[in-house]
């Protein structure tokens with residue numbers, strides 16, 4: 001099949017391209033080589049046998065001939081920093097929303113359009129995700145994002161109307177959008193744009209909402225996203241690991257190979273209109289536990305500080321209910337967190353150590369009153 005991947009030189013795009021090219025498909029990567037991810041002098045891991053078009057996705061509508069004759073389009077190009085999106089609002093809306101609009105216009109011009117467009121959306125569209133009040137465990141609650149004053153009071157956990165602490169449970173796709181950051185709002189908007197426009201063009205939209213993806217190939221120099229890469233890059237240079245809040249906040253970490261399994265299966269699976277699927281490990285891991293496992297896998301020993309710092313827009317907990325992806329794609333994650341961390345550390349240890357920019361990124365957020373503590 002002839003397949004295009006926007007954002008194809010990124011972390012997930014590269015892994016997907018390798019898999020698809022290895023299976024004999026004709027793959028085209030569209031990417032502008034964003035300096036925040038690739039550095040000032042781009043040195044991407046080019047994928048052998050794969051064509052690369054250096055193109056800003058926002059300009060795709062003016063280069064529609066590049067997208068002629070596709071069987072499948074994957075849309076991964078995006079700006080991805082949650083905290084950064086809170087002040088670079090126009091930039092995030094421009095790349096993520098206008099970029100999607102531009103891609104749709106380019107596909108609309110094609111004589112032969114792809115049968116599917118497969119979107120990399122995010123669990124961030126749920127905001128805080130699903131919880132239950134322990135007194136009413138049968139009723140899902142989707143709490144409001146935490147307000148700056150709650151965070152300032154270190155009231156980290158979500159509480160119900162009666163003040164009781166809520167318990168996080170697996171988040172299903174049926175939960176409505178409740179974006180708690182500009183990034184999240186743009187991912188919800190990407191979904192809506194594709195759902196609104198693609199069927200009219202005879203293209204089936206397939207939406208994936210990824211949890212926290214990690215693994216070999218993740219940018220080690222982007223201080224705005226990828227907690228595992230950021231912490232590894234610090235630890236290998238002997239820098240301490242700052243854990244925000246109380247370290248009991250949790251995320252669902254899924255290895256990139258499992259994500260690629262889902263993305264690949266979605267090309268040919270029999271899917272209903274509007275198919276929307278979570279992809280996660282389905283297991284919550286606290287940041288404290290993650291750091292312990294990462295340092296163990298890396299064989300590194302550096303100070304770990306639970307700092308009570310916080311960032312506006314960060315969620316407290318979220319993990320995936322994968323049952324829809326299991327039902328539609330037969331999806332089950334295969335790589336455990338410990339195996340994935342070992343693989344990541346083996347790879348990351350072969351990469352250069354990059355100047356740590358986490359403290360500078362945090363200082364920038366503090367100056368804008370988007371972080372404190």
Ligand SMILES: NC(=O)c1ccc[n+]([C@@H]2O[C@H](COP(=O)([O-])OP(=O)(O)OC[C@H]3O[C@@H](n4cnc5c(N)ncnc54)[C@H](O)[C@@H]3O)[C@@H](O)[C@H]2O)c1
Nearest residue numbers: 007009010011012032033034056057076077078120210213
């Ligand atoms: N990594 C995760 O944990 C995660 C979680 C949820 C959703 N996602 C989504 O998955 C997708 C891929 O994420 P990733 O982790 O591979 O990110 P990444 O930053 O490694 O890759 C994104 C790629 O998009 C490219 N890009 C950025 N702006 C562009 C533009 N204007 N035109 C063309 N290309 C542009 C970048 O150069 C980069 O190569 C994104 O849409 C992201 O929102 C990722």
